[in-house]
Amino acid sequence: MSAHHVPSPLMRESLVDKNLIAGTESPVRAILPNLNVIQIGGLSIMDRGKTALLPLLDEIVANQAKHQQVIGVGSGIRSRHILSVGLDLGLPTGALATLTAKDAAQNAYMVSCLLAQHGFVYLEAPFIVQLLPAMLAAARGAVFNGIPPYALWEHPPAVGKLPPNGSDAGSYLIGEAFGARKIILLKDVDGLYTADPKTNPDATFIPDISAADLIAMHLPTLPIEPVVLELLMRAKLAHSINIVNGLVPGNLTRALEGEPVGSVIHR
Amino acid sequence: MTTQDPLTTTDLGQRFLDGSLSDEALQRASASSPDYAILPWVNVIKIGGQSIMDRGRAAVGPLVDEIAANLKRHKMILGTGAGTRARHIYSLAIDLGLPTGAMTVLATAVAWQNAQMLHYLLAKYGIPFIEPEGFNAIPHYLIERGGVICQGMPPYKLWEPNPVSGRIPPQRTDTGCFLIAEVFGARKMIFVKDEDGLHTADPKKDPAAKHIARISVDELLEQDLDDLIVERDVLGLLKRARNIKEIQFVNGLKPGQLTAALEGEPVGTIIYRGDAA
DSSP states (O other): OOOOOOOSTTTTOOTTOHHHHHTTOOOOOOSSTTEEEEEEOTTTTGGGTHHHHHHHHHHHHHTTTTSEEEEEEOOOHHHHHHHHHHHHHTOOHHHHHHHHHHHHHHHHHHHHHHHGGGTOEEEOHHHHHHHHHHHHHHHSOEEEESSOTTGGGOOOOSSSSSOSOOHHHHHHHHHHHHTOSEEEEEESSSSEESSOTTTOTTOOEEOEEEHHHHHHTTOSOOSSOTHHHHHHHTOSSOOEEEEEETTSTTHHHHHHTTOOOSEEEEO | OOOOOHHHHSHHHHHHHHSOTTOHHHHHHHTTSOOOOSSTTEEEEEEOTTTTGGGTHHHHHHHHHHHHHHTTTOEEEEEEOOOHHHHHHHHHHHHHTOOHHHHHHHHHHHHHHHHHHHHHHHGGGTOOBOOGGGGGGHHHHHHHHSEEEEESSOTTGGGOOOOSSSSSOSOOHHHHHHHHHHHHTOSEEEEEESSSSEESSOTTTOTTOOEEOEEEHHHHHHTTOSSOSSOHHHHHHHHHOSSOOEEEEEETTSTTHHHHHHTTOOOSEEEEOGGGO
16 A cells, blocks of 8 residues: 655655755745735725825836736725724634634725726735736736735744735735745835834834844834734845835835835845 | 624624724634634535545445445545645646746646546535535535535645645645545535554554554644654644544544444544643
8 A cells, every 4th residue: 555656856855854954945936026916904004095105106107007906905904903803703713813814805886996097906815826926017017915815824923813914014915925036015114113103202113124123122022913024034035125104295206216214124 | 773783782893893803802802702603513524535545446435335334324525635746746736837826736637537536436425525615515405415525625726835844735635624624614524535544653664663543733743753654634623623622533434433433433543632631
């Protein structure tokens, strides 16, 4: 009753074995090296409506000829609402993740409507997998749901029950999978601070920091999902993210041009 | 009628309105949510790829008969592993320099093939193959037919995180099946492999290896073994789980072990969450 094997260097091996795993280390190729992944925050940008969103979309369009852009969009206050109802009902983390993903999908769809005349298309996860390169060649832009399609398979978090992988993680992972040129997260703060600048006047700005150093600072709150820091530490291609204030005109363009704006967190 | 909306009437809801979701205090507060089990009577059973499916009829035939015999008594979500074809395509993809996400897209197809084969063998009992997008229909099939088949890989595809070390995607079919059990609040999570469970050493290589019937996840992690019976990520997730308290490993090559595990007997090895002992 022996197994039939396909000959390969991993044949008959345990893929759980530490030494075997370490031995597989090797370089990774960037699939779309010119891609820029831009994440539009839900609570920080979308929920503010046209005063925040429309200037930003104009800026995206102004950069369309020069920079290949895919736009991830996050969820905002509607997710807070359904999380509070879902937690009240006792639903598990994976079920909560299926619910909040729809809020980000709505936001992404709205952005795609506003960018449609410029050829941007809305791509659900299966189409990101299959069609993104074709869509970029034809349409020079795409919008996707920032929340990764983990759905029922979302990880239980270390603390509490909130889904840990939100739109920051999803946008980062798309950047890493395609080997993107830049990952820019648009928020309503200028970047990282030692404390929340909205409530603490002593907060000092952090322009550039490694993920490991930032984790070591144990800040009580961050403008991004903490899981992104862990993902950055394992980066093979996307070695940094740039957190930028999307409410300030010109910031996105500067970030796309590689100028120092906002905060950079690197591997 | 006055509003009872939890967002505006509960302490937790107020925190949602005031705070960032990455705020630790908010995350801690969310732990006070009760744990509702969506499918408390379901058993999630992972059928190994290399350990069972790749062996063909000699291993799969008797196991299919045993599954069919349990359909009237135990409701089962059957997830499949990948196996030797995944090892082949991982090797090729590493050679080509493809990223983790692309490797997961590729290996998912292998688990899918195994699920499809298992589906052909159980089709005459009315057992459907459900893709991740169809999971909403699972309760219906479980109540009508007692079982469903799915591919074990979580649907992460391009969104699969990188491993800490090396190039093999870390969250594969053990992880996918475990997360199904956790989210549904399943009665049991049973991994069907080709060994009697955990041993102090590899029993295929060391005749002095002793069987371990029961061990806590913390004890197992403390041993810092090079090799394990299950994907390392499953152990981390078991420590965080709120519904699943233990996972069981049985030898699918020995007739009756799966049935015994379904009946609640301590066959094989059980790895349990320390706080749930």
